[in-house]
Amino acid sequence: MKTITFYLDFISPYAWLAFDALPQALEGISHRVVHKPLLFAALLKHHGQLGPAEMPSKRDWTYRQVLWLAHQQATPLQLPAAHPFNPLGLLRLAAACDEQGQPNRFVCEKIFRHVWCTGLDAADPERLAALHAELSPRLAPNGDQVKQALQTHSQEAIAAGVFGVPSFVVDDKVFWGQDALPMLRAYLQGDAWFDGPDWQAPDRCSVGIKRTA
Numbered sequence: 001m002k003t004i005t006f007y008l009d010f011i012s013p014y015a016w017l018a019f020d021a022l023p024q025a026l027e028g029i030s031h032r033v034v035h036k037p038l039l040f041a042a043l044l045k046h047h048g049q050l051g052p053a054e055m056p057s058k059r060d061w062t063y064r065q066v067l068w069l070a071h072q073q074a075t076p077l078q079l080p081a082a083h084p085f086n087p088l089g090l091l092r093l094a095a096a097c098d099e100q101g102q103p104n105r106f107v108c109e110k111i112f113r114h115v116w117c118t119g120l121d122a123a124d125p126e127r128l129a130a131l132h133a134e135l136s137p138r139l140a141p142n143g144d145q146v147k148q149a150l151q152t153h154s155q156e157a158i159a160a161g162v163f164g165v166p167s168f169v170v171d172d173k174v175f176w177g178q179d180a181l182p183m184l185r186a187y188l189q190g191d192a193w194f195d196g197p198d199w200q201a202p203d204r205c206s207v208g209i210k211r212t213a
Helices: 013-025 040-047 056-073 088-096 105-116 125-135 144-160 178-188
Strands: 002-008 031-037 167-170 173-176
Touching: 002 013, 002 144, 013 056, 013 105, 013 178, 031 088, 031 105, 031 144, 040 144, 088 105, 088 125, 088 144, 105 125, 144 167, 167 178, 173 178
Parallel strands: 002 031
Antiparallel strands: 002 167, 167 173
16 A cells, blocks of 8 residues: 655645545545645745746636636635635644644645635634634644644655645655646556656756756
């Protein structure tokens, strides 16, 4: 049985789409999923990137696309009242629900639905307090143990080659994005393609030009 490490941030609609689709995508395959929340902004900072919602035209396209994808896969999705927002409170709450900072599927779904299924302000303090009361975390969300867990998840993800969310890491392979689920399924089923030359093809393709600032 393979262990899938699922790196996620509740700020990402693609993470919600992937989370909701994952059970069906991996139906019939023996596997274990470990959820590791992290701050998407930390990945963006490390790699020197802007988030999709930080570019006006891409922001508009992102919202249209995720609404279409949600419609297509029958996943409930409403845009929150404001986006992007500061997800740190939600990430800490999720991590606080487990001694190792690895919330179970129930906790993750509750938080994802809080963000993506109501149309309300995901970072509203009163809503966050109500969610806290419902989930009854084991640890203090603002405690050092939780903060360290989130930092560790980010460091592990970067070391594994993760650059965005949602990302699924199995063995030494990273599968990025909601649309990578069929590829992830194929790998877990032992598809011989992953042992062939195409997986290593990027190593043989040199960088022809680098853009300067």
